[in-house]
Amino acid sequence: MANIKIPTSFNIDLEFETANLFQRFVGWLIDSFIRGVYIVILGYTVNNLQLDQVTSYVVYFFLGVLPVLFYFLVLEIIMNGQTPGKVIMNIKVRNMQGGQPSISQHLIRWLFRLLEAPYFFWNGIIPVIAVIRSDYDQRLGDIVAGTIVVSTKTRATLSGTIFRDMSAVDYTPQFPQILKLSDRDINKIKNLMDQAFKSRNPELTARVAYRVKDVLEIQTDMQPAEFLETILNDYNYYTTR
Template sequence: MASIKIPTSFNIDLEFETANLFQRFLGWLLDTLIRLVYCIALGYTVYNMQLGEVTSYVVYFFLGVLPMLFYFLVLEIIMNGQTPGKLIMNIKVRNMQGGKPSISQHLIRWLFRMLETPYIFWNGIIPIIAMLRSPYDQRLGDIVAGTIVVSTKTKASLNDTIFRDMSAVDYQPHFPQILKLSDRDMNKIKTLMDQAIKSNNPELAARVAYRVRDVLEIKTDMQPVEFLETVLNDYNYYTTR
């Protein structure tokens, strides 16, 4: 299992473990079993409905062929880089900066999947060779798309840094003034906020929040901890765009 260090905007390298061949195969196998069960259930249902031949073909196409064809593409987009199989195996697709892949990257991976499917022996050899030769265990589709499959467990806890992955949410920032602060300022704010929460010291959180509002000339009715969390989220949003 290889590791990859992804630099953030805060002078912090986050180290991820890449998903190895065994993990990815098990994830694919679980997804295959899920699709197989779905197809069996669909076939049993349609058969018992005693539909006409033409109607049955239409139902099979729209409820069977299309869902199976677009299974990986659609689910990896709406599940933030995961399918049910990947979710169970604790792995997900990321771009090479550690963020959420774009739609075009997902599409490229999906198109190359058709050439790499293990259903046909020789096609199944392609991703195996690519992953064995890649330093980050990438299949051919990952290499072309600029993506990587990583473990959802990072060696360095994100909770210990000011880094927040804002690419996975439709976030709306509140305070553009936050860009006046530096990485060092934000790390200090994060440290003091964590200290206030752990020691159950609302006075400390209030003093930190008051100082930030005063320096940035911000007027808000947010509670101190909520305000400081918003400040951290805003900083991540603006510095990663």
């Protein structure tokens, strides 16, 4: 397990903890078990339907082979970098900038997964060696795609998303300058806030607040944490109206 520091546009490093070989392997085992159970249930169902041979082959192909083949690709795309196994193991696929991988990155990882799948012993040993030798516990597919698998465990009690329902309160925004920032900028601020809370690092919160004030040319006597919460609320207020 290693830590990777990713620079953000606010000149503050965002730190991630990479998933180790054990976490990745157990996650893969869980996903393999799920796929295995699905195939057993499908086979039992098809046999009970007493279909002719050709129809059975068609059903097995479209409802068996294709779902199992595209399991990782589809689920990691629609589940924001996770599969059921990854969810249970608290790990997630991210790009090297800490964001959500692109479709092409997911596709590259999936193609290399087919090559690295343990059909034979030497196939299965390739990703193991790659993860062990990689500085950031990456398999070959991750290295080529520019992705990394990180731990999602946090103790943060702040909202897990930048979005807040401001329609339920009589809210008065304070910093219209926040509209100069993009969704990506706001997400980075939120990630840094969560990182500061997780590591109990008020200095990081203060640095983030100072940098935001400097970029947006804001002057306020608010405490750093209160200020950052306010700009998140302001952003939601302005962008949902």
